[in-house]
Amino acid sequence: MEVENIKKEFPIFKQKINGKPLVYLDSANSSQKPKSVIDRISSFYETEFSNVGRSVHSLAVKATNRFENTRDRVQKYLNAKHREEIIFTKGATEAINLVASSFGKKFINSGDEILITELEHHSNYVPWHFIRQEKGAKIKFAEVNLNGEVEIDEIKKNISNKTKIIAITHISNVTGAITPIKKIVDIAQEKNIPVLIDGTQGAPHLTLDMQDLGCDFYAISCHKMYGPNGLGILYAKKKWLDLLPPYQGGGGMINEVYKDSISYADTPTKFEAGTMQTAEVVAFSESINFIEKIGMKNILSHENKILEYGLEQLKKKNSINIIGEPKERGSVLCFTIKGIHPHDIATILDDEGVAVRAGHHCCQILHEKLGLPATTRASIGIYNTKEDIDILCKAIDHCKKVFQI
Amino acid sequence: MEVENIKKEFPIFKQKINGKPLVYLDSANSSQKPKSVIDRISSFYETEFSNVGRSVHSLAVKATNRFENTRDRVQKYLNAKHREEIIFTKGATEAINLVASSFGKKFINSGDEILITELEHHSNYVPWHFIRQEKGAKIKFAEVNLNGEVEIDEIKKNISNKTKIIAITHISNVTGAITPIKKIVDIAQEKNIPVLIDGTQGAPHLTLDMQDLGCDFYAISCHKMYGPNGLGILYAKKKWLDLLPPYQGGGGMINEVYKDSISYADTPTKFEAGTMQTAEVVAFSESINFIEKIGMKNILSHENKILEYGLEQLKKKNSINIIGEPKERGSVLCFTIKGIHPHDIATILDDEGVAVRAGHHCCQILHEKLGLPATTRASIGIYNTKEDIDILCKAIDHCKKVFQI
């Protein structure tokens, strides 16, 4: 598959937006889906649909195999050690809630510390806040430096002998900073502290190898990986999944059920209560196919090319302030324009067919720190081109014209 | 739309199973999907996809409108008083977990009682078991009578001044018994006890009117209502949603976020953390369209006709034992055949193209009571015909031949 022609694989680009070709720069929010993924959902419902893991008839057998095959695919894709380490969830948000709740209930007590950072998305803060409230624990925030990164020393400084878990994003969805996970895991392992990575922005843009990264938990949203919405993945080391209590209760996750006691199934089933989003899981195999056909390396080098070009072009405009200057940046580009509010920018860009996101991007702590209530974010996906950046730049000029700046 | 020709709307019926036409009698497990629903998922991804509620660009606006329109549709369909009473979840299982967790945390304390019944699916028992363990509460089981029903007097008998909530199924997925919800709600309201209805089997087969039923919570799985998998609905009275703490934390459900405190959005947003299953929600509008085009009354009378015919035909066979004899039965038909294990029955029926489910149907408590480790279940959907029942009966004869009975 050729990167240059990749837009053709995505039906959405046949759309005109306000009469203009769609320039989609909102992939950090959710990526568009290739036709193969969309078609797999239909074909599954049309020819193979049945509930999974419960009935013994032929349709159920086929559906169950397709479902479990995706687990195998994900295991390989992430280079997880065991297939049982892959749990399907509703999204990264649910994956983190699962860990915060199950780990928190069992291992976090009054006075214990949870170490997160000022970069975190609300999804990697609010679930820990629940545990803080329930258990009387403390949340420490590792601070960002002026480049919008969290430095290793800042992490070290905040670890104490009360630290029970470190939860940190792989790539910031605002500054684009890539976190040095392996180093953090090394430090944490010395002190026997498990590490959760919010991989929501990392998974679509980096080559992943769980055994190499060494983290204990890794949360993924499939809808940002050219996959269906409503599906996420929690990778967790088997030792944790064996230890942790279940998160939701219901059909499928039990072993024996009596009036006075219940025993649970083994992982991964223990964490997959109720009827799952079968079609989405099955179709996610096609997302992995899509990524592997292009090759993550090619995706990365293409995205980086566009990102670099975008940075270069935006920096040329002196009214523009780019948020963060991390040494390593992953595919997001937040900026402000002096004198124009991000929401007004987003509306005017949209009029030119350019889809970006404006707001705090679910990172209020970080925006508070930056002293900005909101920013505008252009984020890159495999389908973006240099031309998209050129159109973005022209649209920004148009903003200034509208606002007579 | 004519009921007689309804199979045509469901692409799955073009499949042959082991060379034979598919006779799908597993709708209580999950229903098949009409083409309009499947196509809506594709068309949404192909022409309208964007994340919901977060960006201000045109695609996002359209997607957000489609999403919120479905909430309006569901409100009307259920005759809920407010649109804010409709929460989208992963399924009925998540809906019940949400209530058990949020209600349990706030309102259930040591020694308090949760009243459920022996009919309950694991999804309406395990979440309460979690709260029992966490809070030191007690679960009481209203018993089933010999017909496989729970009588009003049995409910009355089990209510005490420690009862904090009553959680009960609308239709049993094993005996088919329809619970007299309104009467139970009347009794409960006198004592100020909220009532949760597990409507997983009720919603696909009954006309629903929340204001008339009067229950406080009602849980639905869309995938059993000719809708997409991975989607459920929690209806809850607004007063509860205003009172209850959020369930999962993440993007979208917050109001203001600081390092030491967090305030939450209003309902329904408070309960919809993270990126939702947008395409599934949007497509569920088509499921409602489908149901309304036929008319729930017509669906019911068709299904009842098939159910009656099935009962009549199965009763003719003296080796067959039908489970439960409720006064009012909804679309499931569980049975055993003397001398043949349900799993063997299901496999042999499948060889004839007949899809049924065998096992305990996630109702171990009930099966223990019945003294049966497993049963075979034929369940009816709008697409079933008398001919399906005839094929089922022939296939049952074939079972007996294989087992030389």
Next chain:
Amino acid sequence: MELKELYQEIILDHGKNPRNKGVCSNYNFDAQAHNPLCGDKVHIYLNLDKDKKLVDISFEGEGCAISLASASILTEILKGKDLNLTKKISEEILGMIKNKEKITINSLTEDQITTISSLAGVQEFPMRVKCATMVWHTFLSALNKKN
């Protein structure tokens, strides 16, 4: 969707140079609001005298051009008016923005009508409606607090 309708001269002017910004002295009622989706904030201060006349009004806030302009226009239009009239005007303006209803109040000058009408530009931009309406709701809730 017509961008020109949204960013009319009047809106841009009020957005850039909002009137009555700050905390007015001697305010006796106030209310604030926040849109968590975009971070817009507004805080409104009223001085209502014993004859129920709005002798002074001001606002503080952060937000986009639309929301600032809407707040600025609100203070300009309502200042000096009677309580009941300010309520009526607010409700009509909300009706105009959300449901394209006509303004019927006849005690407004033509200039004022033109100014108010500039807020109707958001009608075709559903995600921006809240930017324009929030401050009017906030004003009404400040009055409700009073009662």
Next chain:
Amino acid sequence: MELKELYQEIILDHGKNPRNKGVCSNYNFDAQAHNPLCGDKVHIYLNLDKDKKLVDISFEGEGCAISLASASILTEILKGKDLNLTKKISEEILGMIKNKEKITINSLTEDQITTISSLAGVQEFPMRVKCATMVWHTFLSALNKKN
């Protein structure tokens, strides 16, 4: 998929009239298993003498024809054999059922091979494989408990 392969005469016979059912006297090892998906249960009892010979074996259980037949066949084939041989046989049979591997042990009679082979019928019925394998895993885990 051939139903006849699954429900062979031997399977039906063992399923209806399972051999060695009950709790054998003087058992010194046992293990049980449960399949939560279908409710099948098996409990296996062994009497292993000091020469590591399986002098007696029996089972109790509930389940489908396949699982009962598999348990019955297990007891019939393994009774009286040496510990090591019973392990080898169990592993080969699991390999046969799951991966279509050949049985290579040559200390079995032709009759016994025929009996064992009847269990291979589940290969084409993936949802039924566990019915046939569970008791063999349970047997192996009983032996493991011993060590």
